[in-house]
Amino acid sequence: MPYVHTASTTWMAMDEPLLKQEVLIAWDHTARLKAAIVEKPDQFVIIPVPRGPKGRGYITVAVGMAIPVDAPQEDNTIKLIDYLTKPEAQVLVYKNVGFFPVVAEAEGAIPEGPLKILAKGVLTQSATPDSIMVLIPSLGPKSGEFTGLYREVFTKVVIDGADIESAIKKADATMKSIFKEIGVPMQ
Numbered sequence: 001m002p003y004v005h006t007a008s009t010t011w012m013a014m015d016e017p018l019l020k021q022e023v024l025i026a027w028d029h030t031a032r033l034k035a036a037i038v039e040k041p042d043q044f045v046i047i048p049v050p051r052g053p054k055g056r057g058y059i060t061v062a063v064g065m066a067i068p069v070d071a072p073q074e075d076n077t078i079k080l081i082d083y084l085t086k087p088e089a090q091v092l093v094y095k096n097v098g099f100f101p102v103v104a105e106a107e108g109a110i111p112e113g114p115l116k117i118l119a120k121g122v123l124t125q126s127a128t129p130d131s132i133m134v135l136i137p138s139l140g141p142k143s144g145e146f147t148g149l150y151r152e153v154f155t156k157v158v159i160d161g162a163d164i165e166s167a168i169k170k171a172d173a174t175m176k177s178i179f180k181e182i183g184v185p186m187q
Helices: 015-019 030-039 074-084 087-097 104-109 114-127 140-159 164-182
Strands: 056-060 131-135
Touching (some): 087 114
Parallel strands (some): 056 131
């Protein structure tokens, strides 16, 4: 397709192609866009994903912390979890890694500048009335097959110009087989 960079299926993050002006539009995880926004905050605009037939779908990663029942130093472990979930600590993780804070109070602790630009984009996306948050299921040993199938369909549609619905229907049986074998329900 004339509007898609032929190397798009090989990039691991979109910050570098944005900075090199190899692309004009990119979508990716905040951690993989962060370098571009930090380096040139006035050159980019963060907006919600385009609307699809059922809404604006986006992937979120649920991260949790737990303490094993027989763990030593339970009190210290609780103190560590308390520290890691403080707004200031969440902003440090965001600043250094690019993972968006998981506690709402951290929004007020994000300093003005590039990180605030990213934060506003994330918050705008999640606040759209038609937003659909999706969790990535754990497919264990089948995750490579899922990723390969995803890339194959993406390449057919975006690079080769194949019909979207036909490409998805063609991959449907394989996708269902992967989910069924692992025991993950498809929604």
